[in-house]
Amino acid sequence: MPRHTEDHRLHLLREMLRIRRFEEKSAELYSAGKIRGFLHLYIGEEAVAAGVMQSLAPDDTVVATYREHGHAIARGVGMGPLMAEMYGKAEGASRGRGGSMHIFDAATRFVGGNAIVGGGLPLAVGYALADRLRGDARVTCCFFGEGAVAEGEFHESMNLAALWGLPVLFCCENNLYAMGTALQRSESETDLALKASAYGMPAWHVDGMDVEAVEAAAQRAVTTVRGGPGPVFLEMRTYRFRPHSMYDPELYRPKEEVAAWKERDPISTVQATLREQGALDNVALEKLEDEVAREVEAAVAFAEAATLESLDDLARFVYAEGAAE
Amino acid sequence: MPRHTEDHRLHLLREMLRIRRFEEKSAELYSAGKIRGFLHLYIGEEAVAAGVMQSLAPDDTVVATYREHGHAIARGVGMGPLMAEMYGKAEGASRGRGGSMHIFDAATRFVGGNAIVGGGLPLAVGYALADRLRGDARVTCCFFGEGAVAEGEFHESMNLAALWGLPVLFCCENNLYAMGTALQRSESETDLALKASAYGMPAWHVDGMDVEAVEAAAQRAVTTVRGGPGPVFLEMRTYRFRPHSMYDPELYRPKEEVAAWKERDPISTVQATLREQGALDNVALEKLEDEVAREVEAAVAFAEAATLESLDDLARFVYAEGAAE
Amino acid sequence: MTTGVRTSYREAIRSALREALQRDPRVFVMGEDVGRYGGCYAVTKGLLEEFGPERVRDTPLSESTFVGAGIGAAMNGMRPIVEIMTCNFSLLALDQIMNNAATVSHMSGGQFSVPLVIRMATGAGRQVAAQHSHSLEGWFAHVPGLKVVTPATLEDARGMLWTALEDPNPVLIFEHALLYNAEGELPADAGPVDIDTARVRREGRDVSIVTYGGSLPKALAAAEELAQAGVQAEVVDLRTLRPLDTGTIVASVTKTHRAVIVDEGWRSGSISAEVTARLVEHCFYELDAPVRRVCSAEVPTPYAKHMEDAALPQVADIVAATQDAVSTVA
Amino acid sequence: MTTGVRTSYREAIRSALREALQRDPRVFVMGEDVGRYGGCYAVTKGLLEEFGPERVRDTPLSESTFVGAGIGAAMNGMRPIVEIMTCNFSLLALDQIMNNAATVSHMSGGQFSVPLVIRMATGAGRQVAAQHSHSLEGWFAHVPGLKVVTPATLEDARGMLWTALEDPNPVLIFEHALLYNAEGELPADAGPVDIDTARVRREGRDVSIVTYGGSLPKALAAAEELAQAGVQAEVVDLRTLRPLDTGTIVASVTKTHRAVIVDEGWRSGSISAEVTARLVEHCFYELDAPVRRVCSAEVPTPYAKHMEDAALPQVADIVAATQDAVSTVA
Ligand SMILES: Cc1ncc(C[n+]2csc(CCOP(=O)(O)OP(=O)(O)O)c2C)c(N)n1
Ligand SMILES: Cc1ncc(C[n+]2csc(CCOP(=O)(O)OP(=O)(O)O)c2C)c(N)n1
Numbered sequence A, B: 001m002p003r004h005t006e007d008h009r010l011h012l013l014r015e016m017l018r019i020r021r022f023e024e025k026s027a028e029l030y031s032a033g034k035i036r037g038f039l040h041l042y043i044g045e046e047a048v049a050a051g052v053m054q055s056l057a058p059d060d061t062v063v064a065t066y067r068e069h070g071h072a073i074a075r076g077v078g079m080g081p082l083m084a085e086m087y088g089k090a091e092g093a094s095r096g097r098g099g100s101m102h103i104f105d106a107a108t109r110f111v112g113g114n115a116i117v118g119g120g121l122p123l124a125v126g127y128a129l130a131d132r133l134r135g136d137a138r139v140t141c142c143f144f145g146e147g148a149v150a151e152g153e154f155h156e157s158m159n160l161a162a163l164w165g166l167p168v169l170f171c172c173e174n175n176l177y178a179m180g181t182a183l184q185r186s187e188s189e190t191d192l193a194l195k196a197s198a199y200g201m202p203a204w205h206v207d208g209m210d211v212e213a214v215e216a217a218a219q220r221a222v223t224t225v226r227g228g229p230g231p232v233f234l235e236m237r238t239y240r241f242r243p244h245s246m247y248d249p250e251l252y253r254p255k256e257e258v259a260a261w262k263e264r265d266p267i268s269t270v271q272a273t274l275r276e277q278g279a280l281d282n283v284a285l286e287k288l289e290d291e292v293a294r295e296v297e298a299a300v301a302f303a304e305a306a307t308l309e310s311l312d313d314l315a316r317f318v319y320a321e322g323a324a325e
Numbered sequence C, D: 001m002t003t004g005v006r007t008s009y010r011e012a013i014r015s016a017l018r019e020a021l022q023r024d025p026r027v028f029v030m031g032e033d034v035g036r037y038g039g040c041y042a043v044t045k046g047l048l049e050e051f052g053p054e055r056v057r058d059t060p061l062s063e064s065t066f067v068g069a070g071i072g073a074a075m076n077g078m079r080p081i082v083e084i085m086t087c088n089f090s091l092l093a094l095d096q097i098m099n100n101a102a103t104v105s106h107m108s109g110g111q112f113s114v115p116l117v118i119r120m121a122t123g124a125g126r127q128v129a130a131q132h133s134h135s136l137e138g139w140f141a142h143v144p145g146l147k148v149v150t151p152a153t154l155e156d157a158r159g160m161l162w163t164a165l166e167d168p169n170p171v172l173i174f175e176h177a178l179l180y181n182a183e184g185e186l187p188a189d190a191g192p193v194d195i196d197t198a199r200v201r202r203e204g205r206d207v208s209i210v211t212y213g214g215s216l217p218k219a220l221a222a223a224e225e226l227a228q229a230g231v232q233a234e235v236v237d238l239r240t241l242r243p244l245d246t247g248t249i250v251a252s253v254t255k256t257h258r259a260v261i262v263d264e265g266w267r268s269g270s271i272s273a274e275v276t277a278r279l280v281e282h283c284f285y286e287l288d289a290p291v292r293r294v295c296s297a298e299v300p301t302p303y304a305k306h307m308e309d310a311a312l313p314q315v316a317d318i319v320a321a322t323q324d325a326v327s328t329v330a
């Protein structure tokens, strides 16, 4: 059950701030040329990752997208390896081979960093199938955008998970746009939870800008999945405050719409609640911000100090090393 | 509107008999080694093709599956070229290159003969899109089995057709099995019309063993599609009396189930109605059977007399001849 | 070698599957109609009854997702054997195979691996026309991160699966549909075989015929016919198309100085091109004549028997190309 | 040739698209984010405003179906230009491309044709890692029934689309993402160009460097460098990978007697192998040295810049391979 104590609320705020500040720094480093390739920021959507992760156990699995810094940080992937990965360093989460879009971390069962829209869904079904076959009580939590709902793999994965009663939590991050394509230009039925329920699985939606609501919904969903058999679909209604990636001129959405959503910034909302409750004042917030800033700085320092993989190892890991156990 | 006159009923009976007898002969010729490759018989499902085709205009388009003899015959593709195609002859519908699974006929706008399950659905969407862009009032009628519903292309095509309001009639032939896989082992939601309606299009089902019911439902569906904008989904509940193909030992379904469905043979049903009405007696039936038999025999004779494509022309048509107009 | 038991290629694969299921609880088989139908080419027949529906799983028609689920299950500790009914349908799963199975190990810096086996039937010759007659094994061999094997003998049909399951990488097994009925003797205790070397199936000194899979019997028949005409052809079975065992091919051609490659893939960009390139790179100066290729005609496979026959490599084509190769004066 | 107008590769394609939409009411453009977003690489920017949403259609993320819909629309009389955002995502549409677009004409005995153009960005070099850096043009060139073109110059960027639209067959246009910003002069009235011949982009007598697409500028830079060192390299731009213009390649190598192939595809089974095989088949006795290949390393493209650079063909690699080729004594 969600723990709506002040301490927990502060924890949620901290988690969201960690994501926000990490990404603001990433954007800065991108402009400075330290980070390259595609960079997709999660800013505005922090409540989703922060809220959902509360409901998962260490043994559960997370499958994410290319917009996955938030998921990775909230899941407990170290900021140092994350940043080092974006620097392309050997100490990076994926040894510099993956970059921003392909963060992997076996220790926290964080399975990508998947940059083919919809491509992570079948993987999640397979993870859940393996758990089911072994009798492990794990949940596989799979994040994807509302844009992925139009892909055939979404359909096949929803059907297979429901048909076989597999423990998958389908977390659809509906931020209303897939690059420049608005939901109503991509789906004939824009009520995604309704759509999902046509697969015969429980499906509901939640305000993705309200971290406590997300946490509660995820908790309920995870409990349902763990009780089994079968998956649950959760639509999180959220919004990205930034462009799709660093290249996007954002021609497709009105500035007023962006402004209106920014009014609902999940971080400000929790801060306001905590202030009302008297659980947060300027001093406490500054301390919190300071701690987060130091964590981000340490990550940058780690990345800066990290080394480049030797080119002798270019082809390493194309094939797995050693025999399978 | 369906014309439930006796004449029309006799016409429907004739159409179904044409399919049935043609296919019985094909099975015989397959055993004799005259026809090779995969041969998928439509026997038992004739009411679907015969019923649906009544509602289509000559200018409409038909996209079918690899179990398409019934669709082709009811659409008006000549039995001679059809049989010659299965003989692999140059006078065959597809000049011997396609065989049973790839019957094409430009004259009747019969666009395959598609042997990748689900692969015809995007083509149908494209046909309808072209008509819409040009302002042609045509309908594209796309047949597929219930097995195809699990494929990603089904999902993508349903969504795109509904989203763009395209004139497609989706005809799902639910014969309960995809090879040996029963519907309940392939779909988490076995009410296919319900599933289809989640795309926001009208969807209903009909008894696929009752040719008049099929015709009425198809008529209504085609009228809806022509009225536009947007597609309609029609689930035809039917059954194949024969194995999936000539290789299938039919281990997966009980003999009793097959027997029970055979009781509902669409041909016997119409015959019984006509007899009750006094519109069909033994003499008339014999005459009808005789005419159909002669048509089938003529097709066989055509195929036997037809010639083999010259091997000099092996690579002909890999690329289209001449420039595009 | 213990005394042989009469068996077929189909049965050899089936017994390999059965043993894998018996040996390792992590192994399961999944694909369209592998269970109740009895398997597309009857390969998996009886396994459902023996191992139950959890380990022999009939899937819906969803190639991309059940292949992707195999990848996920492999990453999560299982040893799935996924069957794609025929390689023609693998096109629907290519995103999962190339973007996930082949990349995850490298892209994750070695944190994850994909010990997955994908079996598929391949090849033409049964008049099933353009959408059911592909030979895509050479094409798949282009992709780093995958292993591609093409058993041509009973021993390999039985043994390659074992080794593939022990491999920590995704291994694609292409079984030529025309081989399923091939019969012969196999030792009762036939076990794993390596999956990274080519093998000389017939010794010869005049010319090397390099081939694999469903074309091996044709190449051997051609060599037999050539022997009558006094030409001693060596027949090299590639066995594995990725990684390609350059050493064995080069050794053979260094001995014979002439090469003919037989490959059911469409000629342009087939594995026959890669073999040619390797020969040029590794033993150019040993070549006494241009390398010949006997491949499929560049047409979508036609249905009519005479056209299909003409489109595919035949024994007579191999004999002719080989005669041509040996008669070329350097 | 009228006086040139300064333009970019991106603008050349955009103006070709605009002209096509103006010229023929059957033409329409469809793909992910071609409209409101302004195009993935901004190629289609402004077309929505000019031609409206019916003719410049944003699609949902459904690669298989919008490509298949393009095939159907082409068969039904339209002239669709389908954009797959990058060739990495074409894997999701391969069934439609290989099983339908490439086969329908033959399989229907010539009753139908598929006058479809599919454009996609290809290639690496922007640190977008394993799932966004494929060079699949050579791989697609394996498939009969398709045409595969790879414009490397402004003139081809502008003119190939025109010709592709006039072709009754499915034509795949691969645009290397690193070329979009390339600038140069283009005659204001630049029109269609043929799409079935290779072209010599630089004359030379010592060695032929055969390449295409995004590697052409690298090959030309290498030739420049080699010229300083006294080596006169001829640079052949394949332009079209299917059908492959064997004649032009053979003519060049028959003159120079040495060949280096530069290809961003993964080495094994890339188009470089096919070019090698053709040289062996058509001018074996003209070759004074083994053919060299400069290709991508056989790894899923890594993100880190130094690793990505090392994985791709670079000017220095081309220079070294060419030096090596010319210094080999026959
Ligand atoms: C299969 C595929 N097609 C296209 C793309 C290019 N692309 C990257 S992100 C994206 C939009 C995805 O939108 P959504 O799923 O809603 O996620 P969001 O970016 O909004 O988080 C597109 C089209 C891709 N990566 N994969
Ligand atoms: C993509 C694909 N996967 C598998 C097959 C093999 N196959 C041919 S028919 C069939 C069953 C299709 O069932 P359904 O769609 O219900 O049609 P029905 O045969 O019952 O008419 C299968 C699995 C195929 N042709 N295409």
Ligand SMILES: [Mg+2]
Binding pocket: A145, A146, A147, A173, A174, A175, A176, A177, A178, A179
């Ligand atoms: Mg989105």
Ligand SMILES: [Mg+2]
Binding pocket: B145, B146, B147, B173, B174, B175, B176, B177, B178, B179
């Ligand atoms: Mg069925």
